Amino acid sequence: MRVVYVEDLADPQLDDFTRLTDVALRRRLETDGGLYLAESAKVIQRALAAGHRPRAALLQEAFLAELAPLLEPFDVPVFVASADLLAGITGFDLHRGALVSMHRPELPEVAEVLRDARRVVVLEDLADHTNVGAIFRAAAGLGADAVLVTPRCADPLYRRSVRVSMGTVLQVPWTRIPWWPEGSRLLHEAGFTIAALALSHDAVDLGVFADAGHEKVAIVMGSEGDGLSRRALAEADAVVTIPMQHGVDSLNVAAAASVALWALRPRA
Numbered sequence: 001m002r003v004v005y006v007e008d009l010a011d012p013q014l015d016d017f018t019r020l021t022d023v024a025l026r027r028r029l030e031t032d033g034g035l036y037l038a039e040s041a042k043v044i045q046r047a048l049a050a051g052h053r054p055r056a057a058l059l060q061e062a063f064l065a066e067l068a069p070l071l072e073p074f075d076v077p078v079f080v081a082s083a084d085l086l087a088g089i090t091g092f093d094l095h096r097g098a099l100v101s102m103h104r105p106e107l108p109e110v111a112e113v114l115r116d117a118r119r120v121v122v123l124e125d126l127a128d129h130t131n132v133g134a135i136f137r138a139a140a141g142l143g144a145d146a147v148l149v150t151p152r153c154a155d156p157l158y159r160r161s162v163r164v165s166m167g168t169v170l171q172v173p174w175t176r177i178p179w180w181p182e183g184s185r186l187l188h189e190a191g192f193t194i195a196a197l198a199l200s201h202d203a204v205d206l207g208v209f210a211d212a213g214h215e216k217v218a219i220v221m222g223s224e225g226d227g228l229s230r231r232a233l234a235e236a237d238a239v240v241t242i243p244m245q246h247g248v249d250s251l252n253v254a255a256a257a258s259v260a261l262w263a264l265r266p267r268a
Helices: 023-032 041-049 061-071 110-114 129-141 159-164 184-189 206-211 230-235 253-263
Strands: 002-005 035-039 054-060 077-081 098-103 119-123 146-149 174-176 193-197 217-221 238-241
Touching (some): 041 054, 041 061, 041 098, 054 061, 110 146, 110 174, 119 129, 119 253, 129 253, 193 253
Parallel strands (some): 002 077, 054 077, 119 217, 193 238
8 A cells, every 4th residue: 555645636646536527437447447436435345345456545534544454455556635625526525535446356157146046136227327226235235145237237336336335236246147138047047936026917916926935036127217128028937016005106126126125035
């Protein structure tokens, strides 16, 4: 760890952290360049605990003592600046005084993620990073063993997803299923019953489905606007719905995932 006190935000060494509103730069750094941004001391701690390697850190001085023991083993620059100076970086107020650029870990194979899993969430083409992060937090809190995301699903390691998940995206095993919905065969081969959460005249009540006691269940959640694709519905073993009242037909996808995971939680 090399502590560097910053007096000029134009320093090119800060490229991982500056110009955060520039979408093209963010994509280049976080996706093509193999990096993601971890915000807040709690998320940074979870990233390091998961074995992710930092590339650089940018901290308010007040956070240096807390994070120095975690960053000490790594030969990385730790840029330290005053709160007033850091306010010049767009979006800095969102990461609570601590930001670390992390190297993205290599994603595991689907079979590896499924090997010991019993409850899995599959996210088909979700576009909102906030929903993705919220679902990961629900998966961690309600006992899901893994999350699979389709090729067109929003990035779980995008800055907003990581923040909304409170770092649980760094704890829950996940990977991208390489093709979908054809990839559902990997779930069937691993012994999973695929439950598509959707509205349908012949859908099974979530409570009834949960009471059936399936040993392995994969809950498939569709995109915010269109829901699940017809092909995904066709590949499912059951279409499952959450009973609603007062004329409300459905919940937000993150809320629906939470309800489904609670209903399907492991029971003694």
